[in-house]
Amino acid sequence: KVEKKKELEWALIPPGEVSQVDGIVLEKNICNSWDKIWNFEAKPDDLLIASYPKAGTTWTQEIVDLIQNNGDIEKSKRAPIHLRQPFLEWVRTTNSGIDQANAMPSPRTLKTHLPVQLLPPSFWEKNCKIIYVARNVKDNMVSYYYFQKMNKGLPDPGSWDEYFETFLSGKVVWGSWFDHVKGWWKKKESHPILYLFYEEMMKDPKREIRKVMEFLGKNLKEEVLDKIVYNTSFDVMKRNPMTNYINDVKMNHRLSPFMRKGVTGDWKNHFTEAQNKQLNENYEKNMADTSLSFCMEL
């Protein structure tokens, strides 16, 4: 009965409305608050975790939080991840990521999905450390499709075939995957950015966690690193109410859980042969001007 009530309540929530900032599709709430977001005052000791949506942001956030807390699991369970690390551009009627960040003591860790050109300039001026995480386009697209289906904060994605075209056109919330990953990759040349890959995190989580630790200037014992690897594994994070967004009223986990599959190569279960060919051609064209490369299967 409770489940049925929740289902009805979710069905009544209108899907997210969008508008644009400088040609980038964003949630309408974000566009309406753009001046406040753009003028956000970063501090030199802020750490920013940036990504295209569904690239492994939450995974990276939990790794960072556990490193900062020397692997203390209980400390990382102090609050849901979006309260521990405010989502910079997130806006709701009574609250926003900016308000949360402004009310927080330093050192702060923040999260954003903004493309590099829309990041508030104070992050560059204050030379803040940034961790960017990227995921191969095919799995990223599949994951985003399911997320748009289950999250009423975003527009309904339509059918898979429709979404495939929308995604490739770049007219999805937070913009083109290609421009996002390339823009942040380029910025790495002039700014302290640790650029991580979801697929590398899957292949060797301990190696990637160590990279994060070194970037943060920490030195943790091997057993602490092992503990972090275990507690940030997909199965553990899926069961952790502080990382699985289970209490977010806009998300319908019965339709598709936030912690969905956590694998590389699930795109093979969704792409038709024709779609795979179209994407490969599109990929070649769009990635011709970058040294960035991705692994599509492990």
Ligand SMILES: Nc1ncnc2c1ncn2[C@@H]1O[C@H](COP(=O)(O)O)[C@@H](OP(=O)(O)O)[C@H]1O
């Ligand atoms: N610890 C973990 N290990 C592997 N994948 C994880 C993970 N935690 C979250 N994910 C996956 O990362 C994606 C969500 O990314 P984000 O946090 O950026 O929204 C989802 O992918 P899938 O939908 O492919 O399962 C989710 O399952």
Ligand SMILES: CCc1ccc(OS(=O)(=O)O)cc1
């Ligand atoms: C629409 C708001 C929203 C909420 C949560 C999100 O999660 S994630 O950043 O993709 O992990 C994204 C957008």
